[in-house]
Amino acid sequence: KHSKRDQVDIIWLVATFVVSGLGLYFLNDLVGTLPANFLTFILAGVLIALGVLVPGLSPSNLLLILSFFSPMLSGFKSLDLIGTFLPITIGGILAILAFSKAMDFALTHHHSRVYHFIIGIVLSSTILI
Template structure:
């Protein structure tokens, strides 16, 4: 029974992480960090052959959940974001807010000093600037071909390796977001294969470097992650409320509360699970 619950729990985590690959403004890497999976993902990717079978068994439900989240959202993302974007984003903000205390605690596992806090503030400012000015830097309509889909795959991989980076935002800026969503929905291999190649190459090139940073600068790197998560959360707060009535604002507040409660519950469940294991 315990193994079944654990499997389902990892599948649910994977669904949330997968949503970060396709929902604009949401970071799969940040969600992986919040769910306590980021470090294990990096160490697995940096040392594929080490404990290979054990890691594969562990990550199967996470991967299946991520794929499920991506495919399901690909079918409904256009409709949902067009009609209920504000409500959905407030729910995601709530989920992150509910789990931020857990991430803050995680960041201090090896201590916290003034330099760590400086890193956090600087990463917050840098990430905020990147997210604010990203559209003007990457704006335009790129033609969809094998090379540009590889770039999209590299961005998705960076969304895992660099928590807080939302790959969907930059793919949106490139003018390829809808094509990507349609490609996932129809299982178009001319989209999926180059995205997979670009993502795999990026992971192979950078995961070892990030693992070394983890080993040498754990506290600073986690405070860097915390700053970027704060910035990305700040950026997905909806600002468009045209034609909203009082009931609309009430629903936004309710979604924030529900998301926060879910995030808090998931964080508590994660802490409880860690103690058991």
Template sequence: MQKQPGDWIFRAVKGALIGSGFILPGISGGALAAVFGLYERIITFLANPFKRFKENVLYFMPVGIGALLGIFLLSFAISFVLGEHESVALWFFVGAIVGTLPSLWRDAAKEGRTPVDVVITVIAFAAMLAFLLFGAPLFSKIEASFGAWVLAGALIGLGLIVPGLSPSNFLIYLGLYKGMSDGIKHGDLSVLVPILIGLVLIIALLSKFMAYIFKIAYAKLFHAIFGIVLASTVMIVPTDFKDFTIIHITISVMLLALGTWLGWWMSRLEDKMNTK
């Protein structure tokens, strides 16, 4: 069936939002890929890149273009977004995830749901929440270097492979975040090349493993992903309301509503396309 231009635009928008998960703190590209219904297909493609190669390349081309645009455009605006307006802007992403949770919960039960699966969801939620809350002291700042940027790329790859893992959080802990965003903004190859190396290495090492787990334990893995997504969503809910005015509150509520509607609409549209 021939794809409509709107389908390309739809996937490019999802790609841009997923790309934002690689650069915005507290947000996981893998989690956003999961809530937008792309995670399983991405992992399958990465694990077997030459299987249905042309079909997959054409399918993921708008996603990749959108992701790159999302990353590069955000790198220019990062200082603004992470300044005094961060607590306002993040409400949009909270809403986008919340709006897709019903669809993600249905997807988790595609091959059935047992009490054990629900327990796995709770355990995954608690474990990820504890890790995100108490994991920060385990990290210390490191100096920017070729090896440090390879590590940054590996963390970004983990953010795609492991839903709910926010690479930007770890990059902030390691003191590499600002250097990364500046490197992307200026197209600095001494930053971009090792990041790409780390990204490719971690994907090559882990994508087949994740694809195998999906094959033998789909329901349990997806319920774990759902718990991880819930925990990462809790962690990005803004808590700093210092100097908030009625204008800030109004805009936050509007962004939350807009994000929730967009997430719900995109998940509904995805379901309709998958049934065609």
């Protein structure tokens, strides 16, 4: 059963938009440019899996903002099994194991707030591209 929209949902949307927008905008200042390596490709795998688990979330936007998209595509193009495919697969499997039940619970019990949260992230990441 889906919950109806209320003022708290709008607050979730605006707060998520502002916080994620500021976080993504200042990400390079906060952590610097992340190198394309095994660990960061695990993170890329997590983001890709979240795009599968979270309806409407676009991992490609986040990968572009984090500057992972081009190195990841280069790794795919060169068929880099150990440096690209393996860590992305590991990250994807870990994310699916960790978040699938949580996402199911959240969508079942807090449907409207979850979607407003997702819309806030999608809007802010799209604007920043």
